[in-house]
Amino acid sequence: MEPAVNPILTFEEVTRNFGGRDVIRRLNLSVFPGDCVGITGESGVGKTTLLRLASRIDRPTSGRVLCSAARPAYVFQDMRLLPWRTASENIALPLQAVGGNKHEARRTALEWMARLGLDNCADLYPRSLSGGMAQRLDLARALALEPDLLLLDEPLSAIDPERRASVRGILEDLILRACPAVLYVTHYPEDMLPLASRLLKFTGEGEVRELVGGRTGE
Amino acid sequence: MSAFDADSPSVMPPSPGGGKSSGLYVAAGILFVLLLWQGLSLLAGDLAIAPPAAAFKALFRMMGTPVFQRHFLTSVWRILLSILLGGLAGFSLGIIAGLNRRLYLFLEPLRWTLMSVPPVTILVLAMLWLGLGGRMVVTFASLLLSPVIYVNTVKGMRLVEKSLVEMSAFYRFSLTMRLRHVYIPALTAPLLAGMAQVVCGGVRVIVLAEVLGAGLGMGAAIADASSGLDTPVLFAWIFVSVCFVAVIEYLILRPLQARMLRWNQP
Numbered sequence: 001m002e003p004a005v006n007p008i009l010t011f012e013e014v015t016r017n018f019g020g021r022d023v024i025r026r027l028n029l030s031v032f033p034g035d036c037v038g039i040t041g042e043s044g045v046g047k048t049t050l051l052r053l054a055s056r057i058d059r060p061t062s063g064r065v066l067c068s069a070a071r072p073a074y075v076f077q078d079m080r081l082l083p084w085r086t087a088s089e090n091i092a093l094p095l096q097a098v099g100g101n102k103h104e105a106r107r108t109a110l111e112w113m114a115r116l117g118l119d120n121c122a123d124l125y126p127r128s129l130s131g132g133m134a135q136r137l138d139l140a141r142a143l144a145l146e147p148d149l150l151l152l153d154e155p156l157s158a159i160d161p162e163r164r165a166s167v168r169g170i171l172e173d174l175i176l177r178a179c180p181a182v183l184y185v186t187h188y189p190e191d192m193l194p195l196a197s198r199l200l201k202f203t204g205e206g207e208v209r210e211l212v213g214g215r216t217g218e
Numbered sequence: 219m220s221a222f223d224a225d226s227p228s229v230m231p232p233s234p235g236g237g238k239s240s241g242l243y244v245a246a247g248i249l250f251v252l253l254l255w256q257g258l259s260l261l262a263g264d265l266a267i268a269p270p271a272a273a274f275k276a277l278f279r280m281m282g283t284p285v286f287q288r289h290f291l292t293s294v295w296r297i298l299l300s301i302l303l304g305g306l307a308g309f310s311l312g313i314i315a316g317l318n319r320r321l322y323l324f325l326e327p328l329r330w331t332l333m334s335v336p337p338v339t340i341l342v343l344a345m346l347w348l349g350l351g352g353r354m355v356v357t358f359a360s361l362l363l364s365p366v367i368y369v370n371t372v373k374g375m376r377l378v379e380k381s382l383v384e385m386s387a388f389y390r391f392s393l394t395m396r397l398r399h400v401y402i403p404a405l406t407a408p409l410l411a412g413m414a415q416v417v418c419g420g421v422r423v424i425v426l427a428e429v430l431g432a433g434l435g436m437g438a439a440i441a442d443a444s445s446g447l448d449t450p451v452l453f454a455w456i457f458v459s460v461c462f463v464a465v466i467e468y469l470i471l472r473p474l475q476a477r478m479l480r481w482n483q484p
Binding site: 055056057072074076078080082083084085093094096097098125126127 | 381382384385387388389390391392395399400403404406480481482483484
C-alpha cells in the first residue's frame, strides 16, 4: 500500500475581500505534488489573487493557506526583475538565496538563459531587453530553481508567436520531468490544457468552479 | 531659515547631452556671473565688493602660501569628516526608519527639531558645550547634515517599488541580500541627487562655524579678511569655496552618478 501523499498547497475556507467585494469566497483547494492546475477567467476576477495567496505575498481575509513547498517559484505577470542587476544576476540571486554558491548560481543562470534563447544577454540590464526577452528571463529565474511549486501568471503573454511554441515546450518538458505542483494562470487555455490535470474557472464574485479536463490517468 | 532645504529640487539635473553647444552655454553663464560681479563692484565700490580682477590677483598671491594650504585643507578635512559622520548617522537611521514605521514616528520630533532650529542657535550651543575649534565645527556640521541625508534616505526607502520587495521576500532573500540588491540600489539615485545639496550645505555650515568659532579654516580666513577690510582676499576665499563645491559635484558626484546608474542608460 503506497503511503498517502500530502498536499503541497492547501486553501482552507479561504476568502479574500477587497473593498467589500469578495474576490475569492470560501475556497477549499488542495494541490498535490505533480498536479498541474490551470486557472482561467476574465480579467479582474481573482486569478492573480489566488497566486498571491499561494505565494504568501498576500494574506486571506479569512481562512488559511498552508504551503509546504521547499523551493517555490513564481513567474510574475509584471516580471519584477531587478533593474540594476544584469540578466544573469537576476536569475542567480534567488539561487544564492536558497544557499547556492555564487559561481554555481551563475553557471546555472547561463545554462537556463541559453535554453530560453537569451545566450547573449547575460550582462545586459533589464532595461535593454524587449518585453518578450524580459518575460523569458522571469521564466528562467523560476525554472532555474527546479521548483517543487511553480506559480505561473501568464508566463507566455509577452513572448512572440515564433518563440512561444519552443518556450512552451521547455516549460512542458520541465513540468513532465520534474513534476512540480503547478498553478497556471492564463487567458489562453490551449497553453496549459495538454498539461493540466485540473482546470479551475473563476466566474466572478468570488466563485471558483472546477471543470473537468486536461491530462487523464493522474 | 534652515541652512538646508531637504525638499528643494535636486541641484544635479540630468545632463542635457554633451557637445560644443552645451559647453558654450555654460561658458556664457560663467561670463554672465563675472560680468554681474564686475557690475556690482562698480556700483557698490571696491571696498564693498572687490572686482573680479582684484579677487583673482589676491587668490593667485595666496594660493602658494603655506597659510592658504593650512586653512583650505583644514576646511576640506572638516567638510569630508562631517559629511561622513552625518551621512553614516542619517543613512543608517534612514534605512531602519524606512523599514520600521514605529522608529520613523519616534525620530520625527528629533528630526523636525534639528531641521527647524536656526543653525546659528545650534552653533552657539555647540560653542558653549564644546568650546572653539575643530571638534565643535565638525559636531555642528554633522548635526545639521544628518537630518538632510536621513530625510532623503527615508523618502528613497518609501519609493522602493513594492513589487520588488515582494519578489525578494518571496524568493527568501535574507535581510542582507534585500538591503544589498533591492533597497540600497533603489536609494542610489535619490541619495546621489541629494549629495550635491549636502556638499553645498556642508561647505556653508563649516565656513559659518569657522567664522565664529575656529582659528583655522576657510571661515577663519574669511573672518580675518573681513576684520581687516581686505575684500579682495574675502572674495578670493568665496571663489575657493564655490570652486570646491564645483569640483566635488562635476568631478566626483556626477561621474559617480553616471557609473552607478548605468543600468538606467538607454
